[in-house]
Structures are given as structure tokens and as C-alpha cells.
């Protein structure tokens with residue numbers, strides 16, 4: 001049996017390009033030999049990892065079943081597809097793309113309806129006046145059931161919709177919808193509005209680990225390598241490297257830690273000072289260094305910051321064995 005770590009990556013759709021670009025930034029180049037129709041691949045120069053190219057919703061299912069170790073998919077699909085995600089999955093890290101909100105939206109013409117509580121009244125009124133249940137068009141069935149139950153709405157019916165859900169109210173198939181929105185353009189074009197307390201979930205793509213996957217020594221070692229790279233790239237993105245020569249470098253380095261949340265990665269050597277400073281604090285830190293005698297100060301982006309500890313791997317390690 002293969003002892004490879006299996007990493008599931010979207011093979012199509014909204015998340016595909018961003019996922020490949022994300023791994024590439026971390027120095028992990030996904031290779032798909034034979035082109036887009038070959039659903040197995042590898043990472044260039046990294047043995048012990050097999051890529052499974054799947055659709056985003058399939059990835060959520062395969063993670064829950066423990067058939068893959070790692071997967072990239074949207075939080076909306078994780079919670080929609082998996083019954084008890086907290087028991088069998090570990091969210092390793094958000095990836096900063098694939099943003100979408102799962103929302104409850106009703107016709108704009110319903111001027112008296114702006115909250116879930118108002119919607120509860122609508123459901124009762126409909127039942128009383130026509131004897132029928134309010135209808136909700138959606139493909140987010142589990143998500144809708146849970147959210148409506150939390151809001152005390154029980155008398156409604158789900159109409160399963162696999163596409164163009166926003167058209168359902170106008171075409172008379174349902175009274176309202178639960179769907180994802182990113183820019184809001186589709187809702188506006190269909191004369192729908194989001195209820196003020198109707199944002200069910202803010203979703204983005206995540207790297208997710210399957211607790212039920214066979215986490216033998218080899219896949220765990222591969223996971224450590226992958227997460228080492230991802231953490232190094234993420235850390236590098238949060239900071240800029242500031243370099244200067246200044247008297248009392250050690251003391252200023254020490255102060256920069258408390259003033260700006262900087263780190264002094266290599267310690268202060270004589271009058272040379274290197275700081276890793278949070279992006280938003282870079283300019284204030286430069287001004288402060290000059291006030292303290294620094295003349296030339298350079299600021300640069302770094303590609304990776306590898307550190308002795310890796311919070312992503314530690315987080316995963318802490319949860320393996322629970323699944």
C-alpha cells in the first residue's frame with residue numbers, strides 16, 4: 001500500500017487557479033503530468049506526496065471519509081457536506097482566497113421583512129393564509145436546516161436547487177433562497193436582499209486535514225515539509241525586513257519588539273540591526289530608527305521565514321489520533 005501523503009486540490013472551478021498559485025508561492029509546484037484530464041499529480045521535487053485533483057465538494061467528502069490527508073476546499077462546503085466536521089477534520093489554515101458568504105436572501109419587495117424573526121412571521125402567515133409551507137431554494141441543505149432551527153423556524157420546505165438559485169423567487173419556485181454571494185451582483189440583479197442577521201457563514205478556502213486518514217510516519221513527515229513551507233511563506237508575507245546601522249543596536253532592537261511587535265531574528269551584531277517588522281508598522285519603525293540616529297534604513301520583502309517552531313504542524317500533530 002502507498003505510504004504517500006495524499007493532497008486533494010480543486011481540479012476546476014473558482015478555487016483551482018488560486019490553489020495552484022498558493023502552493024507555488026510556498027515553493028510547492030503542483031505537476032499534473034498528462035494535462036488537465038489526468039486526475040493524479042505530484043509536487044515537483046518532493047517525494048512522498050500524491051495529488052488528487054477533485055472538485056471542491058468532492059474534496060470535502062474525501063476528507064470526511066479519511067481517503068485523503070490534506071485538501072483545499074471552501075468552509076461552506078466543509079460545513080454543508082460533512083455531518084460533524086469538528087470531530088473528523090482539522091482546519092489547518094485559511095488561504096485568503098475563495099471568499100463567499102452563505103446568506104438568507106428574500107425579495108427586496110418584502111419591505112417589512114429584514115430579520116430572521118420577521119421571516120418566522122412570514123412562515124406563520126403563509127401557513128395561516130394559504131395552508132402552505134414557505135419554500136426556500138438552496139443547494140446548502142444541511143446549512144439551511146441548522147440555521148433555520150437555530151432561529152426557531154420549523155415550518156418551511158427546502159426546494160433543492162443546483163444552479164441559478166437566485167432566479168427561484170422570480171420564477172415562483174420558492175419564496176426565498178439560501179446561497180453564496182461574493183460581490184452581491186447576482187442578488188441585486190435578481191431583486192433580492194440579505195436579511196440583516198441572515199449571514200449564515202463567511203467562507204473562504206482552507207487547507208483542511210483529515211483526522212481519519214492513515215497518518216503513518218511517512219505522510220506525517222511529508223505534512224511537516226509542506227506545512228514548514230506554507231508557514232514560512234505566510235510569515236514572510238506578514239513582515240518586512242528592516243536593515244540599518246545604528247549605535248546602541250541591541251537596545252533599539254529590544255525596544256522595537258515592544259513598540260512595533262517586531263522581532264530581531266539574528267540578534268544585534270555590533271551596530272548592525274536587522275528587524276522583522278509587521279507590515280503596518282514599517283514606516284513608523286523607520287521614522288523612529290532615524291530619530292534614534294540611524295541614517296540609511298532599507299526595507300525589503302523576504303520570500304520565506306523558516307523558524308524553529310511551526311504552529312501549523314504543531315496544531316495538526318495535536319489533533320491526530322482523535323479521528
Ligand SMILES: Nc1ncnc2c1ncn2[C@@H]1O[C@H](COP(=O)(O)OP(=O)(O)OP(=O)(O)O)[C@@H](O)[C@H]1O
Pocket residue numbers: 012013014015055056057058073074075076077098099100180181182183203
Ligand atoms: N462567487 C462564487 N461562486 C461560487 N463559488 C465560489 C464563489 N466564490 C468562492 N466560491 C467557492 O468555491 C467553492 C465552489 O467551487 P466549485 O463550484 O468549483 O465547486 P463544486 O461545487 O465542487 O463544483 P460543482 O458545482 O461543479 O460540483 C465553494 O467553496 C465556494 O464558496
Ligand SMILES: O=P(O)(O)OC[C@H]1O[C@H](OP(=O)(O)OP(=O)(O)O)[C@H](O)[C@@H]1O
Pocket residue numbers: 162163164165166179180181182183184185186187
Ligand atoms: O455575489 P456574486 O459575485 O454575484 O456571486 C455569487 C454567484 O456566483 C455563483 O454562481 P455561479 O456563477 O458559479 O453559477 P451557479 O451557482 O449556477 O453554479 C454563486 O452560486 C452565486 O450565484
Ligand SMILES: [Mg+2]
Pocket residue numbers: 013
Ligand atoms: Mg459550483
